Amino acid sequence: MLIAVPAETQAHEKRVAATPETVGKFIAAGCKVVVERGAGHEARFTDAAYEKAGARLAESFRDTCGDADLILKVRALSGVELNDVSSGTAVASLVSPFTNPLLQDYAKAGLACFAMEMVPRISRAQSMDVLSSQANIAGYKAVLLAMEHYGRFMPMLMTAAGTVQPAKVLILGAGVAGLQAIATARRMGATVEVFDVRAAAKEQVESLGAKFVEVESEQDAEDAGGYAKEMDDDYKRRQSELVAKHVAKSDIIITTALIPGRPAPVLITEEMVKSMKPGSVIVDLAVEMGGNCPLSEMDQVVEKYGVMLVGVGNIPALMATDASQLYARNLYNFIAPMLEAETGKLQINLDDEVIEASLICQGGELLKSQLLGAEVK
Template sequence: MLIVIPKESRQGETRVAASPETVKKLIKQGHQVRVQSGAGFAAHWHDADYLAAGATIGIDSASTYIDASLILKVQAPDTSEIELIPQHAALVCQFDIYRYPHLAALAAKQVDAYALELIPRITRGQSMDILSSQANIAGYRAVLLAAQYFPRFMPMFMTAAGSVKPARVLILGAGVAGLQAIATAKRMGAIVEVFDVRPATREQVESLGAKFIEVELNDEERAAFEHTGGYAKEMSDDYRQRQSTLIAQQAAQADIIITTALIPGKAAPVLISTETVATMKSGSVIIDMAASYGGNCQLSKADEVVTSDNGVTIVGHSNLAALVATDASSMFARNVLTFLGLLTNKEGQYVPQSEDEIIQATRVTHAGSIYFGEAATPPTKTAISSTAEAPIIDPIPA
């Protein structure tokens, strides 16, 4: 089977869907692999590295896609790329599926498309879980980005010129990105406080040396969390009011805030209001990891750095994992390689395990039909429709 890896076309996307390491393994499995020239350059892999792994090189997009049986990408294709995809090919990538507008075009070309962000959070899916692998990197990079904009030291310093207090970091959300942000901020010497709506995260937060802050739950709210499997869920208006008050109190004391809350298919929950920003200290920094989905901060703008009237810097970078291109690509590629084990047999043929729950959850187009959302032509599968209960995109590690 011919597997192709195109160069990512989206602005700012530095990752690539296959590394020389995973290409070598694919070839050992009996596949042919074609990589577009320059596809790995931003991740610091050159064409020669892929050639050494056994791949061939496509000169441009058109020559790369020719006769492809399976296409591996980081970002879902735009309309110009869809035109190049051969009829009946298979496509594996991250779709941002709730906002992706071109499923009908893929279905029209009889493409079997798989959205990796829909891999269910089961034990067997952990090695394929791109959300966790990329959120881990994003959480790490968010802290470094905060340090870049913060006009003070992160750790405590004692010098002949006097002492410097450690920075106070508030992290909103203790999923994968949040936990990595905690660990990174602690290593950099900051005092870290963490808020999460899920009581189950307390133990993990405290094990990393951070202080867990929470809204006191009533009996009904506490019982509701026992049936969510540890995922975040939308809460009552009364809870949100109590949450807003608590976060505003903590934000006023924080030097750095990192927000991670995302709910699939819905706008990001607003956790930091304009009024709350106005109470923060001049020089404080907010890293809003949900900026491209509307933002956890009211003042956030996707892919922009905004400074409030009182001197708070709000950073809305929408692709933090792409700032750590080599390791992000390596981890993404390994996730994809594991996922391909469900699509191919020992002879290297495309034989998807259609009854497998992971395949059922991730397949969004097949045989001319759409399998996701309101446009689904067959009945929407339970594995997909269950996400309407909105597990947070940055999940708790299993």
């Protein structure tokens, strides 16, 4: 089987879908691998390293992917790239399934597309979970971005000239990104408060040394996949009142709240931003889905009412080497069980719940018609 690894073309995307390490593993499993020249450059993986691992280099996307049986990417195929891919090819990548307008086109082109965002959160699939591996990086880097734009110390300092109080950090959302942000901010000496609609997150938050802020409710705020659900209007009102009190006291806020298939919930209103101290910082990790703060701007750092709003859309790409290593291992762990031992061919078994959940189209048919809802249109 021929596996293709093209260069990413989306703006600000520095990651690559395979590293010399995973290329070597695929070749050891009986596959051939072709890598587009320069594909790993931004992530600091050289063409020579890929060649040493056994890959062949190609000069363009068409030369890389035109004859491939399987394409490994970070971002979904673009409309231009789709023209150079043959019917029957399998593609594994992040697809943005709820917002990507090309899903029908992938199906019509005869592709077998795996959306890595849709790998189920079950024990067997933990090593394939790209959302978690990349969110871990985003949570860590978010704290560093906040420190860059916050003009004061994070830890408490006791000096001859007086005591400097530690920064007060508020983290909204205690998923993978939020938990890593807690751990990082605590290591930097900040005092940390955390809000999450899921009461089950309290134990994890407190184990990291942060204070858990919650709105009492009898509603189940967690779906079957472990993600936060959208709450009713009464909960949202009480949530907004509670969050507003903590926002006004915070020096740094990191927002991570996302609901799959929906725009990011607004957690920090314009009035809340006005209540913050001059020089405070908000890092909005949900900016790609509209933002948890309506004042955030995609891929911009802006100042509003004396508050710095950091709206970097693709934070994992700022740490492209480690992000690529983790993502590439996720892909290898996802693909390896489908490789037939004797022939190295890809066997797509829809009786496997991991494959069934993540395969969005095959044989000219869109298998997840629910993705063509209002969000896509």
